[in-house]
Amino acid sequence: MSDAHTDQPGSADAQPGPSHPHVPQHTVVVPPDVQMVTLLGPRDEMLRTMERQFPHVQIHVRGNEFHISGPSADVALVERLIDELLDVIDAGQPLNRDAVERSIQMLRAQTVERPADVLTMNIVSNRGRTIRPKTLGQKRYVDAIDANTVVFGIGPAGTGKTYLAMAKAVAALQAKQVNRIILTRPAVEAGERLGFLPGTLNDKIDPYLRPLYDALHDMVDPESIPRLMAAGTIEVAPLAYMRGRTLNDAFIILDEAQNTSPEQMKMFLTRLGFGSKMVVTGDVTQVDLPGGTHSGLRVVRDILTDLEDVHFAELTAFDVVRHRLVGAIVEAYGRWDDTQHTRGPKPDRKGPQR
Template sequence: MVVADERAMVGLLGSGDALLRQLEESLDADIHVRGNRITLRGGAGEVALAERALRELLTLQESGSVLDADAVRRTVSMLTDAATTPAPTAAESPAAVLGLNIVSRRGRVIRPKTLNQKRYVDAIDEHTIVFGIGPAGTGKTYLAMAKAVQSLQAKQVNRIILTRPAVEAGERLGFLPGTLSDKIDPYLRPLYDALHDMLDPESIPRLMASGTIEVAPLAYMRGRTLNDAFIILDEAQNTTPEQMKMFLTRLGFGSKIVVTGDVTQVDLPGGQRSGLQVVRDILADVEDVAFPQLTSSDVVRHRLVGRIVEAYEQWDADHDEAAPDRQDRGPLGGRRGDRSAGADRSSGAGR
């Protein structure tokens, strides 16, 4: 294949041909470059995969993205997965996924990094209520926040409402020191952190003071009707079925709801059933409601996080098979998904 644009070739190869070496390590085909011509050698399947990867990277570069090692790794991964699953549409090609810009601030662009993340973002565009379910680090809350900021900037909504259940505090909120804001801030901090990534920090206090952005515990939603708002419920696995029903029925005209959570990390006391665990059965056939699923392969924090999630899932599966009477137990002896039993808690929205 021939790359006519010299700058495109330089971007494709990377500094010191680093991206070229990464491509050769990721693919079974040999890649040789002379001038503006790229020659591929290997089996027919390997050569076809390598050519597709190169074309996707060139297309991604043409869309304005700067190629890096992460883009190469994710492009090859998506193409490899596509070989064993139904062929994705043109809108789900690696270039379309990695080139979708949601929010930009000071040269930094927030975009999906996996096919499932792209489907999650598309579901938010296409449905009024979306449930983003998946393990820590898959970008559930972060991408929802980016879509909320995008909607606000495009004047599709008048305000953003961010909420979380303060389950760990329970009835002890009144005994914690400080004002009410001081008491609930630790539970809402991840939402503030994401906001600071997407908006000028100087503008956030002004937007919050005017009510354009509201961050509040779930209990504050009771009795309200929320019109013309983008509403995000985070850590929804810590809602009861009654709380989930209360929250969803706050939906007003011109609003959109995104609910995020990880059903394997439930903190509810006394073995209460999570509202996020039952809502799919209740709303599965309701029109304009979507349930995009994210998995450990969509983890976009440190690569080790994805491996940790997979290792825990495999440990649970192996021990459930070996001891059926312990099917509700997690890897540290507590109930599965119970963070108080020792499982690590996500410190914020997955990126």
């Protein structure tokens, strides 16, 4: 915990808040070795975020002290928030508005995990950049990968399902827990057929594997990727290339699994060999399979739900870590889908035949 301390109501140092003359004021003292700008942000951006999130609380900063007054429950949350943010700073992690908002979200949810533990958990570092979970759901997903042999990461776009799985794969390779990484996707496209695309088979398939290459470049030195792929240490291939293989001592990731058939899902899962770990990611709301084809990701939970060492991690719009509008868009589409389902089929509005 940080060295910040809080004066209790009625203590000698407590002063009445300017807007709440009858409400005791709490004081949180920031350790002198912490630069206030790291806590408040440029132009007090993080302070303004706190004020927006706690509209009934008065927060005033004087020197290295926070003076807080308002409803006791909200004041207690603000005090805890400051303490958590100080621990993040103490761990050497930068703060931003997003981190503050997510910390408040976790504190309000009264989760067992502390925001500071979530925001300071490092998975892999490359070229000065560290990849870590940014939400509670993401941390639980990463913890599940550590604890289980087969993990399903299910959730909407932008929740880091594949990105975090790949970071765990790279970390496992660096720690020599596995000998190779295998990344695969079904070559199913939205509205197009592979046969109509120009080029060789590899040219046709490459666009569907490109997101995996892009994420890989964030985690491994780009100059070393061709060498690692030539040696078979890293393999990126369509799902069809997995048939008939047994994959030992490997970290295997199946991306876009909602576009597998039940038969393909079974084929993939039975490739698991000794010393290997599998992560299956997908979004069951974005299935691009031809009409009438069931998604293997939708049915696999019913089949494997009671199996030991198999875990299903659910990520939601709260775990979206792209632009903050992406989370709002995902939620808006979810509400719209719900209204469509409750309305039922539209009535036939055709008039009488002439």
